[in-house]
Amino acid sequence: MIDEFQHNEETMSQTKFNVRKVAVLGAGVMGAQIAAHLVNAKVPTILFDLPAKEGNKNGIVLKALDGLKKLKPSPLSNKDAVAYIEPANYEDHLHLLKDCDLVIEAIAERMDWKADLYHKVAPHLGEHTIFATNTSGLSINKLAESCPDSVRPRFCGVHFFNPPRYMHLVEIIPCVTSDAGMLDNLERFLVSTLGKGVVRAKDTPNFVANRIGVFSMLATIANAEKFGIRFDIVDDLTGPRLGRPKSATFRTADVVGLDTFAHVVKTMDDTLPGDPWHGLFKSPEWLQKLIAAGALGAKTKVGIYKKDGKKMFVLDAASGEYVGGGQKGDDAVKDILKIADPAEKFRQLRASEHPQAQFLWACFRDVFHYISFHLADIANCARDVDFAIRWGFGWSVGPFETWQAAGWQQVAQWIDEDIKAGKALSGAALPAWALQADRAGVHFADGSYNAAGQNLVGRSTLDVYQRHLAPARVLGEVAAPLGETVFENDGVRAFTTGDDILVVSFKSKAHAIGPDVITGLNTALDIAEQRFKGLVIWQTEEPFSVGADLQSMLPAFMTGDWAAIDATVRRFQETSMRLRYSQVPTVAATQGYVFGGGCEFAMHCDKTVAALESYVGLVEVGVGLLPGGGGCKEFALRAAQEAKGDVLAALKDYFMAIATAKVATSGQEAQEIGFFRKGDPVVFNAYELLYVAKQQALAMAESGYRPPLKVKGFPVAGRSGAASIKGSLINMLEGNFISQHDFFIASQIADVMTGGDVEAGTLVNEQWILDLERKAFMTLLQNSKTQDRIANMLTTGKPLRN
Incomplete structure (x- = not known):
């Protein structure tokens, strides 16, 4: 029995490839940014370069790490990631390579320089370490000749595109001695951990x-x-x-x-x-x-x-x-x-x-x-x-x-x-x-x-691609709608792939949320509660949603039918609350823009599974409004739950996120700001998004899911908290940092998020804040300067500052 266990364990150790640590050789533009993307994915990384001639011997790497913090767009998906890149130099730290499962060489495109480095590092590589050269066109077979015989089966080319965080493509270029299993393991890592689209190229100049x-x-x-x-x-x-x-x-x-x-x-x-x-x-x-x-x-x-x-x-x-x-x-x-x-x-x-x-x-x-x-x-x-x-x-x-x-x-x-x-x-x-x-x-x-x-040639059968339920396709491939349609209207399609999860995709342009989407989503929730174990909101392509469909409000807006708009906003809020208190777990699977109402829907789901490249924000101030679908309420509630005796202190960052239309530039940053919950999954490959979201919903269902209990009452900062926020706003107004209308909008947001005209510490429920939110939304909507902002956005697609 013991022998059988040991045999199974040995077999697993031979087939499963765990990347515990990676080394990148070369702290130039590409090397440093490859290292940055590795730590974005929580892969501890050692970044090597030559020893500095003066001062700290890791000076070249330290300068590169400092440079990463200044680049735009940022190669780092969260502010803490760079701390997990360990600086090293070839003189003092080559012994660290033995603990690395993958070593990526990314020095200058010189065959002789690369060959010299291979002779230097090869004796220090671990027995099973994959050794890959990042090159945009040099011959991989020629480079392999500079490796010892023992390393050649573990050597190949890997070509990241610049900037590595954002460019989806990575080419893998085998040499004649590359081990097939090694190449598969590397592809798995690149696809699932780093989120890349892999193409295997032939060893020809500049590859594909x-x-x-x-x-x-x-x-x-x-x-x-x-x-x-x-x-x-x-x-x-x-x-x-x-x-x-x-x-x-x-x-x-x-x-x-x-x-x-x-x-x-x-x-x-x-x-x-x-x-x-x-x-x-x-x-x-x-x-x-x-x-x-x-x-x-x-x-x-x-x-x-x-x-x-x-x-x-x-x-x-x-x-x-x-x-x-x-x-x-x-x-x-x-x-x-x-x-x-x-x-x-x-x-x-x-x-x-x-x-x-x-x-x-x-x-x-x-x-x-x-x-x-x-x-x-x-x-x-x-x-x-x-x-x-x-x-x-x-x-x-x-x-x-x-x-x-x-x-x-x-x-x-x-x-x-x-x-x-x-x-x-x-x-x-x-x-x-x-x-x-x-x-x-x-x-x-x-x-x-x-x-x-x-x-x-058919598609790759590598196991990692089984997670791609809606893979990238080329013209001519079969591209029938995914799954079996359960319900469909002009706003949404709800479907199942046979695993007890109902998936809802919006059909509107840019997945804007209008009456048809709201009606369709509510119907889908009804169906999910009756027949399914969970519900996932997932779009067939970017973006997740640009927010409320202002265009759909135009007829009522033009005729001054404020009651109809008020009813629409109320229905929006009720839909957000249904996502929160549904009898089945709800999961939002986000990628691309997650703005306004789209962000509010995601905030009210039980979980968010975010693609790394999710750009998230409550951006309504750009059209002179405030979040009207529960965003203000949700931040007020979260501040109360996080406060350690001082609700206002916990609220201020949330207020600024709304008042300045702050946009998170990654799924990880969305968690830091508070749009998403810490600990929710961030998926690096957007093609895996639906798979992971459905697995999360199933896991909650199988764990005996019950909706959260409705909050009886939570403390707010009250009128004194609003006064404190407005004091800061007055300073900004007098310094000409904001306009008079910006001040008016921000003051409305402050009044809503602090609970209105009540004493600090007053206990309110969610509906109290939702009512304040809807009232302030309507007040702003009827303001001529807000109407100018909306008109400018609808006609030019750009925000107006007035």
């Missing part, structure tokens, strides 16, 4: 995302020159209008760093001499001049773009001078880009004689040409290409998906014609598979096309 993404930028630059398109117009046309980031093309180069961009291009130039597009792999002369002048982009505050006061200037490549920026694409071309049907959009782009339309078609054509030609060489299937570009470069749709949506055969024919006419950037022929007469695309229900094996 950079190889194609940088080629796309080079093709855009070449075609901009060919068709005479200004850089700012290029960025206007190749950003959000194409479903790509606002930084588009040239701003992206500035953000990345022109020297970094040039380095990646040089890697392609040096390592891809046989590529048919090799002549394109050169930094343009204007780029070389900028780098020589130290104009490296955002980090030097001047690059392709430069700002002078409030004016933005852009480089004119022909003259080498800066000219006034901000020019937009031609309206006729922008109208083509608005066409919903991809096939018609591409037809018009190709047929148009406008240089900007010809430029756009050429950019698409050359990328399609490149990815089809190189698919067999660089990726295991077309899906990996699309995910790599979506996750690594921020495109909403991958290049193969774009081609397939526009009609594969027609687009392939156009590309082939352009190649033969000498219009393409290379004369290389399209591969035969791309021109097959019956080809409908590369993504199908059974998998995505693998050009090397000429077969379809």
